Amino acid sequence: xxxxxxxxxxxxxxxxxxxxxxxxxxxxxxxxxxxxxxxxxxxxxxxxxxxxxxxxxxxxxxxxxxxxxxxxxxxxxxxxxxxxxxxxxxxxxxxxxxxxxxxxxxxxxxxxxxxxxxxxxxxxxxxxxxxxxxxxxxxxxxxxxxxxxxxxxxxxxxxxxxxxxxxxxxxxxxxxxxxxxxxxxxxxxxxxxxxxxxxxxxxxxxxxxxxxxxxxxxxxxxxxxxxxxxxxxxxxxxxxxxxxxxxxxxxxxxxxxxxxxxxxxxxxxxxxxxxxxxxxxxxxxxxxxxxxxxxxxxxxxxxxxxxxxxxxxxxxxxxxxxxxxxxxxxxxxxxxxxxxxxxxxxxxxxxxxxxxxxxxxxxxxxxxxxxxxxxxxxxxxxxxxxxxxxxxxxxxxxxxxxxxxxxxxxxxxxxxxxxxxxxxxxxxxxxxxxxxxxxxxxxxxxxxxxxxxxxxxxxxxxx
Amino acid sequence: xxxxxxxxxxxxxxxxxxxxxxxxxxxxxxxxxxxxxxxxxxxxxxxxxxxxxxxxxxxxxxxxxxxxxxxxxxxxxxxxxxxxxxxxxxxxxxxxxxxxxxxxxxxxxxxxxxxxxxxxxxxxxxxxxxxxxxxxxxxxxxxxxxxxxxxxxxxxxxxxxxxxxxxxxxxxxxxxxxxxxxxxxxxxxxxxxxxxxxxxxxxxxxxxxxxxxxxxxxxxxxxxxxxxxxxxxxxxxxxxxxxxxxxxxxxxxxxxxxxxxxxxxxxxxxxxxxxxxxxxxxxxxxxxxxxxxxxxxxxxxxxxxxxxxxxxxxxxxxxxxxxxxxxxxxxxxxxxxxxxxxxxxxxxxxxxxxxxxxxxxxxxxxxxxxxxxxxxxxxxxxxxxxxxxxxxxxxxxxxxxxxxxxxxxxxxxxxxxxxxxxxxxxxxxxxxxxxxxxxxxxxxxxxxxxxxxxxxxxxxxxx
Numbered sequence: 013x014x015x016x017x018x019x020x021x022x023x024x025x026x027x028x029x030x031x032x033x034x035x036x037x038x039x040x041x042x043x044x045x046x047x048x049x050x051x052x053x054x055x056x057x058x059x060x061x062x063x064x065x066x067x068x069x070x071x072x073x074x075x076x077x078x079x080x081x082x083x084x085x086x087x088x089x090x091x092x093x094x095x096x097x098x099x100x101x102x103x104x105x106x107x108x109x110x111x112x113x114x115x116x117x118x119x120x121x122x123x124x125x126x127x128x129x130x131x132x133x134x135x136x137x138x139x140x141x142x143x144x145x146x147x148x149x150x151x152x153x154x155x156x157x158x159x160x161x162x163x164x165x166x167x168x169x170x171x172x173x174x175x176x177x178x179x180x181x182x183x184x185x186x187x188x189x190x191x192x193x194x195x196x197x198x199x200x201x202x203x204x205x206x207x208x209x210x211x212x213x214x215x216x217x218x219x220x221x222x223x224x225x226x227x228x229x230x231x232x233x234x235x236x237x238x239x240x241x242x243x244x245x246x247x248x249x250x251x252x253x254x255x256x257x258x259x260x261x262x263x264x265x266x267x268x269x270x271x272x273x274x275x276x277x278x279x280x281x282x283x284x285x286x287x288x289x290x291x292x293x294x295x296x297x298x299x300x301x302x303x304x305x306x307x308x309x310x311x312x313x314x315x316x317x318x319x320x321x322x323x324x325x326x327x328x329x330x331x332x333x334x335x336x337x338x339x340x341x342x343x344x345x346x347x348x349x350x351x352x353x354x355x356x357x358x359x360x361x362x363x364x365x366x367x368x369x370x371x372x373x374x375x376x377x378x379x380x381x382x383x384x385x386x387x388x389x390x391x392x393x394x395x396x397x398x399x400x401x402x403x404x405x406x407x408x409x410x411x412x413x414x415x416x417x418x419x420x421x422x423x424x425x426x427x428x429x430x431x432x433x434x435x436x437x438x439x440x441x442x443x444x445x446x447x448x449x450x451x452x453x454x455x456x457x458x459x460x461x462x463x464x465x466x467x468x469x470x471x472x473x474x475x
Numbered sequence: 476x477x478x479x480x481x482x483x484x485x486x487x488x489x490x491x492x493x494x495x496x497x498x499x500x501x502x503x504x505x506x507x508x509x510x511x512x513x514x515x516x517x518x519x520x521x522x523x524x525x526x527x528x529x530x531x532x533x534x535x536x537x538x539x540x541x542x543x544x545x546x547x548x549x550x551x552x553x554x555x556x557x558x559x560x561x562x563x564x565x566x567x568x569x570x571x572x573x574x575x576x577x578x579x580x581x582x583x584x585x586x587x588x589x590x591x592x593x594x595x596x597x598x599x600x601x602x603x604x605x606x607x608x609x610x611x612x613x614x615x616x617x618x619x620x621x622x623x624x625x626x627x628x629x630x631x632x633x634x635x636x637x638x639x640x641x642x643x644x645x646x647x648x649x650x651x652x653x654x655x656x657x658x659x660x661x662x663x664x665x666x667x668x669x670x671x672x673x674x675x676x677x678x679x680x681x682x683x684x685x686x687x688x689x690x691x692x693x694x695x696x697x698x699x700x701x702x703x704x705x706x707x708x709x710x711x712x713x714x715x716x717x718x719x720x721x722x723x724x725x726x727x728x729x730x731x732x733x734x735x736x737x738x739x740x741x742x743x744x745x746x747x748x749x750x751x752x753x754x755x756x757x758x759x760x761x762x763x764x765x766x767x768x769x770x771x772x773x774x775x776x777x778x779x780x781x782x783x784x785x786x787x788x789x790x791x792x793x794x795x796x797x798x799x800x801x802x803x804x805x806x807x808x809x810x811x812x813x814x815x816x817x818x819x820x821x822x823x824x825x826x827x828x829x830x831x832x833x834x835x836x837x838x839x840x841x842x843x844x845x846x847x848x849x850x851x852x853x854x855x856x857x858x859x860x861x862x863x864x865x866x867x868x869x870x871x872x873x874x875x876x877x878x879x880x881x882x883x884x885x886x887x888x889x890x891x892x893x894x895x896x897x898x899x900x901x902x903x904x905x906x907x908x909x910x911x912x913x914x915x916x917x918x919x920x921x922x923x924x925x926x927x928x929x930x931x932x933x934x935x936x937x938x
Binding site (some may be wrong): 153 | 567617636937
């Protein structure tokens with residue numbers, strides 16, 4: 013892996029397109045020399061770290077490509093812990109291309125996606141979980157995603173995993189020591205102490221894993237399924253929700269085009285509406301759905317909106333609702349649609365009755381067509397999302413981390429079984445090593461080229 | 476105008492969208508204070524000019540919005556000649572929005588398009604022609620556009636105009652002095668000397684104006700019209716030209732979507748194909764075109780490609796060509812299409828014959844369908860464009876400058892007429908003042924809010 017670190021890499025670090033400024037970043041042993049050689053202005057080689065210099069970048073024929081600012085960072089005080097130069101030029105695609113071509117011709121290499129962050133990781137600036145959080149941070153579109161990413165980037169997850177790993181390592185070394193003594197049958201490691209520790213760690217892992225459902229929902233958006241009999245107004249409801257909140261989403265400049273077709277942001281939380289189109293073809297009973305895929309989608313939903321017509325007999329509504337097994341597992345909201353032609357007082361009565369009969373499931377009378385009381389529904393969605401928020405200070409949101417914790421858990425359970433059955437210490441040591449390995453994968457103490465490749469290839473170029 | 480300069484402005488200076496880095500720029504008296512107040516890291520107020528500092532931007536609740544770099548520029552050593560802070564944050568739309576919102580809530584004002592450059596102009600960092608070149612530079616897509624913009628930004632045009640203006644000002648002050656003496660009939664200003672100077676300036680203005688045709692063609696693209704009888708393969712030829720060169724254009728990352736439908740770049744020069752669709756409906760004689768608009772388009776073209784079928788009798792081709800009056804004025808190329816089924820030696824003969832009979836007009840046999848010899852045509856296009864290149868070191872490319880020079884010319888001609896007819900010195904002085912006014916408009920010594928508004932509103936935000 014380290015052969016990667018001997019060359020100097022270059023990439024545009026700002027988004028493509030016309031703008032006032034474009035920032036081109038070089039990192040590596042020759043970064044400062046290379047820029048200095050083509051820079052008419054201050055002597056960059058002699059300039060101090062963390063200083064900015066005005067000058068002209070000239071091509072090999074001495075023609076000015078642009079008037080630029082060059083910012084000098086010196087190893088190890090830079091993002092990559094290498095020498096770094098950031099060239100801030102006019103945001104013209106032509107200029108950016110010419111500057112990058114110039115340095116490529118001088119031996120710089122075009123950086124791969126995420127390669128600056130990969131170098132930061134390889135040089136110990138941040139661990140793997142923190143590096144992954146950088147990508148999450150850039151992709152964040154809501155307040156809650158942003159908080160999650162910032163906490164992870166600042167080392168929340170890493171610190172917790174690091175502590176677990178450190179405690180295990182001590183025992184591991186004692187057990188390895190026993191193995192070194194071979195036949196002598198000594199016991200350096202306190203078996204009961206080890207068992208207590210492993211149980212403690214297992215408990216922490218379970219707690220951490222329990223935060224994943226929330227963390228993942230924040231990161232990917234809370235999945236919401238809208239179900240109900242045909243023609244009760246499910247599509248109209250979805251449109252009412254989407255239309256109103258598209259405006260909110262587009263307030264965030266530049267994000268609109270990245271937004272998934274059916275996602276909306278309410279109160280800083282992302283909700284993702286699942287495609288339950290299949291449900292629309294069913295008869296009136298939800299469990300009659302033949303389409304397996306739709307069932308799966310609904311099963312994935314963290315919130316289910318059950319839509320019925322308010323004019324229907326409310327006992328029938330309650331019965332239809334109760335016949336849907338999935339609703340026992342997820343949070344649900346009952347929507348009584350088509351309340352526009354209904355008297356308000358009556359609406360309240362039906363809401364109250366249905367809610368009571370369904371074990372206090374939130375029930376809201378709306379008119380999807382007239383867009384009345386949609387705000388109430390949104391409030392309810394936010395409330396469910398916020399209630400599912402874990403109190404834990406460290407929240408797991410990364411699927412890779414969740415899977416690695418699963419592996420760790422399996423190994424640690426094997427350690428407990430081994431200790432209970434007094435298996436030889438070398439076998440126990442092996443299970444501890446496995447556990448350490450999987451924990452190490454999270455923060456990157458243990459990493460393979462494949463793992464790094466799969467993580468950093470999802471980054472943008474220039475990061 | 477100067478009331479504008481008392482507040483602190485803020486804008487995202489890098490393009491919208493996800494990227495590794497986003498740069499937010501603040502300029503104005505409170506720029507450094509404002510950032511310092513929300514920056515957990517170095518004391519920015521005490522930090523030296525042109526230094527970069529790592530820290531965390533926190534919101535009013537003390538929550539971290541992002542880990543950033545803040546670069547400090549101190550007046551007058553900055554782009555705007557004011558205190559400037561550039562915040563380099565993670566390129567997330569969410570983070571950028573939150574940081575800008577934070578500073579807006581602290582009293583910063585969202586910058587108008589081009590307002591940083593407007594401030595640079597108002598504070599004397601660059602004159603108006605240079606400021607306009609900044610926008611041209613960012614919009615440059617070809618080498619020749621880029622060179623033109625760089626030269627103008629570095630003061631080429633401004634310097635020339637400034638010299639002319641300086642010389643006139645001296646005489647103007649002498650003549651104004653005469654007016655102050657009123658009835659006393661003194662002559663401080665040497666009339667013949669003034670006349671010589673005005674004639675010299677007029678000559679320079681004409682020279683400068685003569686570069687405009689080239690400068691404007693470079694900036695907007697060399698206009699090319701493809702004409703000829705129906706079914707000779709004009710569209711196929713255009714497609715052959717466009718298809719091949721689209722790839723070149725899209726090599727410049729990010730530019731593709733801005734490219735005009737029918738523009739191509741060959742050898743660093745932009746060619747813009749005019750819509751001469753109307754010609755396709757005509758009978759075989761080009762002058763029979765009834766559509767006025769198409770005629771106008773063709774008249775605007777700097778290069779005309781006349782397409783005929785190579786199998787046609789070559790005298791007929793020559794006659795058809797000679798009947799088109801417009802071809803005498805512009806550079807033209809004769810294309811003998813459908814040469815695929817034609818023997819190469821024969822092609823050469825026809826090329827030679829047609830070229831000779833049309834006064835050595837370049838003549839190329841091609842097959843638009845098979846895309847053969849398209850490269851020859853492209854070479855010819857580039858040659859015509861390069862031959863039209865003026866030898867002048869200062870090239871005018873801005874329509875506004877051209878118009879202002881026209882006004883200057885009119886005023887100076889009135890000065891000459893006045894001197895010849897011995898009109899009173901106050902009338903001569905008035906014409907000189909007019910000339911000075913119009914020259915001053917180019918570099919911005921003279922500017923109105925309307926003029927500045929119309930110039931800077933075309934800039935991008937953040938520049």
